Amino acid sequence: MFQIALLVIGVIVVLAVLISLADNLIQIEAKKSGIDTETNNMSVWPNVSEMMKPKAPSSIAGSNFHKLKKGHDIKIAGSPTGEVVHEGQISRFAVRPGNFRGIAPIPKMVVEIGSEVKAGDPLFFDKPNPDILYVAPVSGEVIEINRGQKRAISEVVILADKEQKYKQFDVPSLADSSREDLIGFLKSTGTLGSIIQRPFGTIADPEVTPRDIFISGFNTAPLAADTSLLLSGRGSDLNKGIDVLNKLTSGQVYISFNPTQAEFGSNVHNAEVHYFDGPHPAGNVGIQIHHIKPIKGADVVWTMPIDEVLTLGALFNTGQLKQTKIVSIGGKVANPTYVKTFKGANVGELVAGQLEGDKNRIIAGDILTGEKVTESQYLNAGDDQISVISEGDYYEPFGWLLPIKPRPSVSGTFPNFLFPDHEFEVDTNTHGEKRAFVVTGQYEKMLPMDIYPQHLMKAILTGNIERMEGLGINELLEEDIAVAEFACTSKQPLQAILRDGLDYLKEQV
């Protein structure tokens, strides 16, 4: 019996060697004839990854399609529905210097309290780069310049005019102007400040020519606004924005949509369109970069939020800087809704009449990456949502063993998988205490990238630079590992650890 089995194995091995030899010979022959073996399968073996490739939905057949399985959608109650967009009657807006990573905490002010500004007029600049201006999102009167810790300027508040007045820019012609001219124009209009540079997630450095520029056309974060509202009817602005970006990079502009947004994808010119389908964080641009063309070695890429691309396109189309935002207000609110307003709107005015009961936490941004704010604060430059959830400062008897209230979890120990569509009423309770890293393989399931987050975290905690870079810290920003932080059994602050690592690395490089 054993001898027969041995014989069979022997025969199989000999055959495999023969076939493999033939395979190699074909490859060599193919190279001689100048056939690209990377893209054309010249092998005797069928290409397994080609066979396993997910089928794209018919609406986007033939396009670049990526199906992501890892990650998790946290379903929470109170997502805004429908297409109703209320024009917000917001009176106060602010620009927060702290939103622009990489500039000094005390920028040089151009305006003072009482100054009248138009939308697009400069408010302040960073002393080392005086030509990069940071501009007003709305027209009106500067009413407050608030300072925070160590006299850092925390926000410049503008009381908006009823009728918005826009500064008319002299737009350079795209065909005739050089990259330097365009960069100069972006600096003066404040739009350079909304381009993010990776690695490190700083504002774009005008001295650097990025390898590529990436745009994510959709957002998968919990309670996030549907970008289709923003995109519909703005095709010419989007294409103009992409045209501008194409002038800034030596490489390619990439834009990603989810498969339901084929109508927008098919109208994009001048950029490579990719479709991504999968749970959060599939909509994060960092994840998309990893699957389209990962950041390796000393690569620098730029990313731009989709609404900023539209603003940029509109600026080139009309000469006016209209920094509109569609803010989704969701979670524990009376009426989850979309509000159309401008960048940096006042939180209290946005949620007016929406809050119920006390013990609410208002979050500027989504529940994974957002910032806890009070009603007197303002949205950050990148925020397009407000999430309201309950504070969870209660004791729960045997809560770890027999939880009374349903709660979101990725763990199979909760019966959540029986109710895949249940929308949870979440709160901020940590559901346990912080512990050492014990469980393994958990973060990997929440991050659709070829990265070992737990080992990366350990490399950061031990300050091992070579390992940090090797394990892919340059491909990550906080938002990308936020789902892993949510799922973490040991309640580790992954985003904070990652930011420490990025700051440390930036200092050393």
Added chain:
Amino acid sequence: MGLLNFIKKIEPDKKKSPFLHTLYDGFFTFAYSPNSVTSGGVHVRDGMDLKRTMIHVVLAMQLCYLFGTYNIGHQHFIAMGEYPGFLEGFHLKLFHGLIKLLPIFVVSNLVGLGIEFYFAAKKGHAIEEGFLVSGALIPLIMPPDIPMWILALSIVFAVIIGKEAFGGTGMNIWNIALLSRVFVFFAYPTTISGDEVWVSGFEGISAGMSPDYGWAHNLFNHLFEWMDIATFTASSSVVDGYSGATPLALASKGGWSAVTDVYTTTQMWWGTIPGSIGETSKPLIIIGAIILIATGIASWRIMLSMLLGAIAMGWILNGWGATEFMQVPWIYQFYMGSFFFAMAFMATDPVTAASTNIGKWIYGFLIGFIGMIVRVLNPAYPEGWMLAILFLNTFAPLIDHYVLEANMKKRLQSA
């Protein structure tokens, strides 16, 4: 809320009595999930925490506890030729089992948690839940007659040298439960190897020996007399020809036929055989394994690859066939010994196992492969999983290192 307020009121001062405070904190967070809220980073946290993770492992082994307790009594009476049916003499078997198991459980948890609490208080951090699982696993892998002081010593060794010296839960290199067992194995080999130790309640297992019943048995005898049911009788004796040898001991001497002379495959599969307390019943362990896999707590990769590794080696040994033990068909290797228990509960410990997915495949496969070598080829060790797992625990970081190096190389190469 009244109870909660009362408990909050009796909280000891952290500075004045750190040990009491640690103890209080440990029990308080056991009874009530704390009211801490998220700050910075994510605003909502998953409902899962380490306590819940650990308790599910403990829950998954409860069937092993039930069966193990009863089987201690069952084997005891089999040795004397009394109540041969599994359910005959039910109350006697159950209470004999409890009399043996409860002290082991109490001692292992008192000693282990005591040390854990002490170090937590000393370092000023909260009590970590690691020993919850270790303390539940240790009784299941000990022989029923283990002397309490040896048990206590082994746990002191395992927890202090194996865990606290490395920094506590999450930092240890070797599996704590196995470390305590390996300590007994090398320091007091006569209590954990040979044919005599797997059946409880006798000083020696030879024909004519009578059971040692202590005060606990006598106490229950009063109860049983009053209830007018069968009692423990100290005058019974071990029947002629009974050896207490485990299937593995028999197989290493005389191959599969020597095993089937004494035990049927059904007996071995269901676990009504002598052995360590909780590891004899294969179906109940497999139920535990299924619970662990279904809830995603233990890695199915490790379990599956360990099974494959053991099958591969079993198959190779069959082909070699130099000794009678090697000729035991590979499938029957799984009827003997503690393969499934090691697979479900020991190899899958996330702290000591490899932590990358590829690493887990390699780690599990090698445990299965090497464990079978130790079992069959080494006459000094009757069973291989304990040593194989500790061996691979040692190498798990190395396996991960190479997996990570490969990942890093891929990234840095094309730079």
